[in-house]
């Protein structure tokens with residue numbers, strides 16, 4: 001029974017609000033401490049997010065999504081593509097991770113992401129031979145299972161499949177990279193046959209990162225001097241449109257200029273680089289979301305674009321090989337709390353998004369550099385050790401903790417490690433260089449965090465206590 005008050009409200013709102021239609025986000029889980037999946041699902045609903053993209057098909061996550069109504073893209077990681085080259089394994093995967101959730105009150109799966117940016121040049125061709133067969137097997141298995149009309153397999157690709165900006169000086173020059181042009185053509189044909197979309201990840205931040213000649217304002221959606229495409233005369237005012245339209249041209253070049261495109265990842269990080277901060281992230285998302293709400297599209301593809309923001313939460317266990325910003329893509333912090341006021345509906349009525357509710361934190365204890373320590377010869381070794389196993393990227397240039405003094409640096413590193421280790425006393429020693437404190441030692445913009453109870457990695461003290469009592473009781477019997 002649908003509440004009629006809600007229906008009226010919805011109709012009214014639907015008329016008045018040109019909100020972002022079906023906003024999606026990426027929910028990555030490479031964190032040392034994960035929020036309970038049920039808490040995250042509630043957070044998505046509280047913020048009006050209706051689509052979510054995962055990087056696997058984790059059972060606990062899927063169970064939390066069951067009955068939520070959220071549209072889900074599940075994924076097969078790159079390291080499993082080779083297995084999916086066996087059709088039997090692909091069928092088994094579809095049974096275990098897709099059709100199993102296909103029941104009333106199950107999971108509303110829409111897409112299967114086959115691999116994640118498998119053709120990145122930095123992978124040196126490792127997945128070139130295995131991606132297309134995996135895509136075919138998964139879609140064919142979906143079709144054979146009778147769900148292929150509603151669930152489409154797609155390959156999220158990085159914009160580097162259509163080369164660098166020097167290969168494509170203007171969007172209308174777009175062509176797939178010459179080393180993979182034949183492969184891309186086959187993939188696009190297969191997607192078209194199965195009415196599946198092309199999925200691309202677009203990162204204006206990365207256009208700017210490490211390229212000081214890049215016109216700064218062109219990374220955003222306001223204030224840039226237009227760049228004229230010499231092929232079409234179209235004026236481009238932002239690199240997102242230019243990038244997207246380069247793909248449209250590349251698809252046209254192989255004969256599929258009208259193929260549906262969805263943006264699998266787009267976002268802006270808040271630490272780890274001079275351009276990674278809340279102000280720039282806010283500016284980027286404000287521009288992006290208001291354009292999405294207005295269904296503006298791009299010059300070559302006006303209208304609705306299906307978009308998945310990257311990402312929902314900070315992930316402190318991601319590799320920082322691509323850069324220190326990699327752990328700070330979240331619109332929300334590690335604990336599901338908002339970083340800045342942004343109206344996710346694209347109306348520009350900026351207030352803080354709704355944070356995760358009922359988050360449980362570890363006790364109010366921090367680990368700090370012990371100012372009484374005498375022998376400082378091992379200090380840098382210990383800091384390095386801490387930062388190998390914990391996230392110290394906020395200490396770097398342009399980040400929120402970059403202005404700490406040497407002792408502050410040591411304390412920051414020691415505390416991050418201590419929190420990762422669930423405040424284990426033994427994790428705050430560092431050869432006598434550290435000590436535990438109950439004083440909040442945060443300084444200015446630099447927050448010395450308290451970690452959350454991880455839903456999977458730690459027994460709560462109360463539960464551990466209960467187990468202990470149980471064991472004693474059993475022993476007594």
Ligand SMILES: *[C@@H]1O[C@H](CO)[C@@H](O)[C@H](O)[C@H]1NC(C)=O
Nearest residue numbers: 056057058059075076096097
């Ligand atoms: C698919 O489901 C199986 C069985 O539940 C699970 O072991 C596997 O990790 C899932 N695959 C992915 C990519 O999450």
Ligand SMILES: *[C@@H]1O[C@H](CO)[C@@H](O)[C@H](O)[C@H]1NC(C)=O
Nearest residue numbers: 120121122123124125126127
């Ligand atoms: C790719 O090759 C480079 C240079 O040979 C190497 O440093 C890098 O580790 C390789 N990457 C992968 C994923 O194999």
Ligand SMILES: *[C@@H]1O[C@H](CO)[C@@H](O)[C@H](O)[C@H]1NC(C)=O
Nearest residue numbers: 123124125126127128129130
């Ligand atoms: C892919 O297949 C080609 C042709 O069979 C072969 O030369 C190449 O070594 C293979 N690449 C990988 C990474 O297995």
Ligand SMILES: *[C@@H]1O[C@H](CO)[C@@H](O)[C@H](O)[C@H]1NC(C)=O
Nearest residue numbers: 395396397402404405406409
């Ligand atoms: C603190 O650490 C950061 C990052 O390693 C470094 O750039 C900075 O110079 C350090 N500051 C001091 C005073 O040692």
Ligand SMILES: *[C@@H]1O[C@H](CO)[C@@H](O)[C@H](O)[C@H]1NC(C)=O
Nearest residue numbers: 364440441442443444447450
């Ligand atoms: C510690 O202090 C900082 C800065 O005042 C604050 O933002 C943070 O919430 C505090 N942490 C805790 C756990 O109270």
